[in-house]
Amino acid sequence: MIWVFGIVIVLVLGGVAAVAAGRGEPMSEAYDDRPDALVPADRPLTAADLRSVRFSVALRGYRMSEVDALLARLGAELEAAREVADPPPAEEHDAPCP
Template sequence: MFWFLLIAMVVVVAAVTLVVVGGGDGEVLPEAAPEGLVDPLPATRPVGRADIEALRLPMAARGYRMADVDDVLARLGAELAERDARIAELEAALAGAQATAVSRPDLFKKPGAQDDAEDES
C-alpha cells in the first residue's frame, strides 16, 4: 500500500508539473505581457503637476522597471529643457524691452502732448 501511494504521489506531481510548464510540447510558460505605465504622460500637451502626481510606475522584482523610469525621466528632462529655453527667450525679450524703455524717456507720453518746458515758454 505504501508503494502504491508513493507512486501515485509522484505521478500526480509530475502531471501538475507538466501542466504548469506547458504540457510537454517543449514550450515553457507563456510570456506574460509586461506591466505598463498606469497613467502615461500626455503626448499631446506639456506635462503638468497633476500629471506627475497621478503617475504610477509599475513595480518589478527589484524596485521599478528601469525602462519605464528612463522614459519618464527623459520626457521630464525634455520638458524642462524646453521650458528653460522659453523662459530664457522671454527674459531676453523683456530685457530688450526694458533697455528700449530706458533709452526713450518719452515712451510713456501721449502722442501730441507737449513737454512742461514748452508750455512755459
C-alpha cells in the same frame, strides 16, 4: 521485477510531464500584467499628470526603463520651457560710447 517497477514509474512520470506541458503544444504568450505608466504624449506634462504616474514594481524597486524614460522627457520639456522663458541675451555690438 525491480526493473519493471522502475520502467513503469519513468513512464508514469513522463506522461504526467507531457500532460502538464500541454501535450506538445507551444506555451501561450506571457501576459504582461504590469500597469502602464501612462502620461499624455500629445501635450506637455502637467503637475496632475506627474502626481498620477504609478511605476510598476520590479524585484529591487521600480523598473529603471520606465523611470528613465519619464525623467528624460521631463528634462527635455524643462529645457524647452527655459529656452522660451529665458531667450539667450542679444549680442552686444562694439559701439562707441558717446
